[in-house]
Amino acid sequence: MIFKKLFEPVSIKGLQIKNRIIMPPMHSNMGNIEEGITDEAVDFFTARAKGGFGMIGIGVIDTYFVPGASSSLSFFLQNDVHTKNHERAVKEIKRHGAIVYAQIGVRRIWPVQQLHRYPKLSTLPKEQIYEMIDSMIQTAIRVREAGYDAVSLLGIGGGAISIFLSQVLNDRTDEWGGSFEGRMRFPLEALGGIRKALGEDYPIFFRLHGSEFIPGGYHVSTAKRIAQNLELGIVKGWCKIHNSETHKFSPVAALILQCLLDTQSRLQADERQNGLLII
Numbered sequence: 001m002i003f004k005k006l007f008e009p010v011s012i013k014g015l016q017i018k019n020r021i022i023m024p025p026m027h028s029n030m031g032n033i034e035e036g037i038t039d040e041a042v043d044f045f046t047a048r049a050k051g052g053f054g055m056i057g058i059g060v061i062d063t064y065f066v067p068g069a070s071s072s073l074s075f076f077l078q079n080d081v082h083t084k085n086h087e088r089a090v091k092e093i094k095r096h097g098a099i100v101y102a103q104i105g106v107r108r109i110w111p112v113q114q115l116h117r118y119p120k121l122s123t124l125p126k127e128q129i130y131e132m133i134d135s136m137i138q139t140a141i142r143v144r145e146a147g148y149d150a151v152s153l154l155g156i157g158g159g160a161i162s163i164f165l166s167q168v169l170n171d172r173t174d175e176w177g178g179s180f181e182g183r184m185r186f187p188l189e190a191l192g193g194i195r196k197a198l199g200e201d202y203p204i205f206f207r208l209h210g211s212e213f214i215p216g217g218y219h220v221s222t223a224k225r226i227a228q229n230l231e232l233g234i235v236k237g238w239c240k241i242h243n244s245e246t247h248k249f250s251p252v253a254a255l256i257l258q259c260l261l262d263t264q265s266r267l268q269a270d271e272r273q274n275g276l277l278i279i
């Protein structure tokens, strides 16, 4: 067998996962603001759990709805009705032996019509930045209440975190941009707030880009630095999960780093071989 470990169990921060087959979160138009998550979605994910996935990601759950920008058919988790419906989803999925996590995030900042005018992040008021961060923290609290095994932050795909992290799209010159540290602030504030609210033991995942794939955007070396800083920010900042002597990357961060390093060395090898870098 090529993938010898595929059907072996694995443990991530105390979660026992029966195999290494993971269904990543996919926005699927099966939510709405009344229910948060629909019965159709519960059936959809339960069928995947029955099919044998070790871990299933539900999301993205939009934590901050911007009219004209966000989808009204996203998943939501903002009130007790939503929490109850997510609770049912979690129960059904777990009944079939899968681990289930919720991906949360601010999915879109700007209405679609504004995108044609190249909106600038520098015009986003600071109060709105704090509201967005708070929305992620409040939703993460409900994620745990609903019984999800872990929470994941959307750090990709044009969501607010990826815009703040971007070397191209973040044009702010205040403390929310202007330097690597400035660009890291938004995800670190969200992550730190979530860790503080959920405690040290609750697993938090973070989905990040290995490369921006746009002219002027960052590549693997910066993605590696982002991964390191996400963890260091938590360790040295708001929550002391480990002390600095015993600090090690979590299994997931280590896995990401390994993938990035593998890709990097492959790209370097390709570069030597071909005289050009193709990403």
Ligand SMILES: Cc1cc2nc3c(=O)[nH]c(=O)nc-3n(C[C@H](O)[C@H](O)[C@H](O)COP(=O)(O)O)c2cc1C
Pocket (backbone or CB within 6 Å): 024, 025, 026, 027, 028, 059, 060, 103, 154, 156, 157, 207
């Ligand atoms: C319709 C659709 C919606 C998606 N929505 C999300 C999302 O909400 N969050 C996310 O992290 N990735 C999202 N993705 C990306 C998928 O999780 C996945 O990474 C992508 O489909 C590539 O799959 P692969 O890695 O198996 O090739 C979406 C993909 C598709 C096709």
